[in-house]
Amino acid sequence: MAPKVLVSDKLSETAVQIFRDRGIDVDYLPDLGKDKEKLLDVINQYDGLAIRSATKVTEKLLEAATNLKVVGRAGIGVDNVDIPAASKKGVIVMNTPFGNSVTTAEHAISLMMAVARQIPEANASTHAGKWEKSRFMGVELTAKTLGVIGAGNIGGIVCDRALGLKMKVVAYDPFLSEERATKLGVTKVDLDTLLARADFITLHVPLTDKTRNILSAENIAKTKKGVRIVNCARGGLIDEDALAVALKSGHVAGAALDVFAVEPATESPLFGMPNVVVTPHLGASTTEAQENVALQVAEQMSDYLLSGAVQNALNMPSVTAEEARIMGPWLKLAAHLGAFAGQMTDEPIKAINILYDGKVSEMNLEALGCGVIAGIMKATNPDVNMVSAPVVAKERGIKISTTTQAKSGVFDAYIKLTVVTDTRERSIAGTVFSDGKPRFIQIKGITLDAEVGNHMLYTTNEDVPGIIGTLGNTMGENGVNIANFTLGRSEAGKNAIALLYLDAPAPDPVLEKLRATGMFQQVRPLVFDVA
Numbered sequence: 352m353a354p355k356v357l358v359s360d361k362l363s364e365t366a367v368q369i370f371r372d373r374g375i376d377v378d379y380l381p382d383l384g385k386d387k388e389k390l391l392d393v394i395n396q397y398d399g400l401a402i403r404s405a406t407k408v409t410e411k412l413l414e415a416a417t418n419l420k421v422v423g424r425a426g427i428g429v430d431n432v433d434i435p436a437a438s439k440k441g442v443i444v445m446n447t448p449f450g451n452s453v454t455t456a457e458h459a460i461s462l463m464m465a466v467a468r469q470i471p472e473a474n475a476s477t478h479a480g481k482w483e484k485s486r487f488m489g490v491e492l493t494a495k496t497l498g499v500i501g502a503g504n505i506g507g508i509v510c511d512r513a514l515g516l517k518m519k520v521v522a523y524d525p526f527l528s529e530e531r532a533t534k535l536g537v538t539k540v541d542l543d544t545l546l547a548r549a550d551f552i553t554l555h556v557p558l559t560d561k562t563r564n565i566l567s568a569e570n571i572a573k574t575k576k577g578v579r580i581v582n583c584a585r586g587g588l589i590d591e592d593a594l595a596v597a598l599k600s601g602h603v604a605g606a607a608l609d610v611f612a613v614e615p616a617t618e619s620p621l622f623g624m625p626n627v628v629v630t631p632h633l634g635a636s637t638t639e640a641q642e643n644v645a646l647q648v649a650e651q652m653s654d655y656l657l658s659g660a661v662q663n664a665l666n667m668p669s670v671t672a673e674e675a676r677i678m679g680p681w682l683k684l685a686a687h688l689g690a691f692a693g694q695m696t697d698e699p700i701k702a703i704n705i706l707y708d709g710k711v712s713e714m715n716l717e718a719l720g721c722g723v724i725a726g727i728m729k730a731t732n733p734d735v736n737m738v739s740a741p742v743v744a745k746e747r748g749i750k751i752s753t754t755t756q757a758k759s760g761v762f763d764a765y766i767k768l769t770v771v772t773d774t775r776e777r778s779i780a781g782t783v784f785s786d787g788k789p790r791f792i793q794i795k796g797i798t799l800d801a802e803v804g805n806h807m808l809y810t811t812n813e814d815v816p817g818i819i820g821t822l823g824n825t826m827g828e829n830g831v832n833i834a835n836f837t838l839g840r841s842e843a844g845k846n847a848i849a850l851l852y853l854d855a856p857a858p859d860p861v862l863e864k865l866r867a868t869g870m871f872q873q874v875r876p877l878v879f880d881v882a
Contacts, residue, residue, distance in 0.1 A: 455505050456505050521539075586616075598627065694878070835851070
């Protein structure tokens with residue numbers, strides 16, 4: 352059955368057609384996002400939800416969304432999505448961070464020019480029939496220093512445009528490398544240096560605990576007298592009350608804001624001030640940007656629902672369509688290794704250690720790691736998936752480590768998983784053969800070659816005669832067919848294991864018969880999802 356997507360906000364009709372062209376069943380109900388109760392009633396019908404800013408994806412909505420797999424936000428901001436709740440529910444949250452980058456950067460430059468030349472006030476005065484030429488004395492941008500707080504995608508475009516205007520640009524961004532700064536043509540500085548040197552300051556960072564009120568009263572006081580401030584990023588980055596005080600005192604010569612701490616902004620200490628330019632969150636409001644983000648979110652959601660490719664996800668590693676194709680068998684192997692360890696472990700897990708050997712070490716290890724953790728966690732929580740499992744593991748205080756190494760054995764690549772509890776370590780390794788099928792190649796240090804099936808039986812014993820006969824006879828006498836039979840031992844007469852791939856689960860009475868022989872230390876049925 353085709354995946355089903357709900358578009359609950361106003362999106363381009365072209366984007367809606369992308370879903371249809373890709374074979375996805377889509378309902379375009381652009382006003383439904385505003386009706387919380389009605390949305391709550393129908394959300395369980397959908398695999399995907401495409402939104403803009405009107406739809407609020409709350410914990411309550413996610414609880415009702417029993418089939419939901421992905422939320423796609425056409426735009427960069429996801430303030431209207433409860434990402435932690437989505438992660439716990441195993442719902443991927445995607446945005447489109449690049450579709451409106453140019454538009455937002457251009458708006459920042461426009462506001463900078465507007466506040467530099469007092470264009471809105473001059474416009475209103477002239478419309479009123481006045482000719483107050485001497486009142487509106489502006490400043491040039493040429494040769495002025497622009498301080499860019501946040502030199503990511505949008506901030507980088509602003510830097511490029513400002514350099515084109517012959518401005519000097521200094522940038523503060525903890526993640527900006529010297530190499531990237533050189534490529535952008537800007538000088539990397541710390542925040543205090545930027546505040547002291549900049550004639551204009553523009554913000555391009557997300558709103559986090561670290562960036563909230565990054566332009567506080569204290570930091571505004573550190574700025575050069577006569578500075579002009581622009582914010583087209585997120586409300587809450589500037590202490591608006593402190594900014595109003597600085598504007599009234601003349602320390603800040605002007606400000607231009609497209610975003611506010613509370614939106615819709617119907618009142619603000621900044622409203623009505625002659626040296627302030629304000630717009631109603633128009634950063635992404637161009638025809639091109641609206642079309643771009645809508646098309647992008649439709650493509651991303653379609654790719655995920657049809658092929659498992661993950662792009663621009665905020666709560667899961669991204670996996671390209673090509674990676675999904677190549678990594679598919681390895682992701683299955685990762686899940687199988689995790690499932691084995693999870694079903695074999697009856698104690699609380701303290702640590703999960705994953706070793707990637709050979710060519711698999713060059714793949715998307717974050718995604719593979721999520722697959723391993725999901726396989727482990729499913730043993731006690733069947734509802735987890737690659738999105739929610741790492742959250743569950745973190746909540747339980749499980750330490751996760753990853754190691755990579757060059758090809759070290761007969762296999763081109765393999766994954767080895769070790770699970771640590773208070774009393775033991777349990778390890779299992781596997782690889783993918785040329786037929787694309789995952790295999791277990793080592794358990795407890797014992798080498799073997801076991802095909803993975805839906806229903807398996809794992810036994811451990813001393814290496815003594817009669818084990819094969821006992822297993823075969825017991826299964827045969829009770830109508831359980833063995834599809835594949837794998838044995839392994841550490842050395843003659845020592846520890847041995849058997850893995851039986853069964854056509855159907857072995858009934859409990861059959862398992863009890865095996866245990867009653869006294870020949871086995873462990874007799875444990877295992878289940879794997881090999882679909």
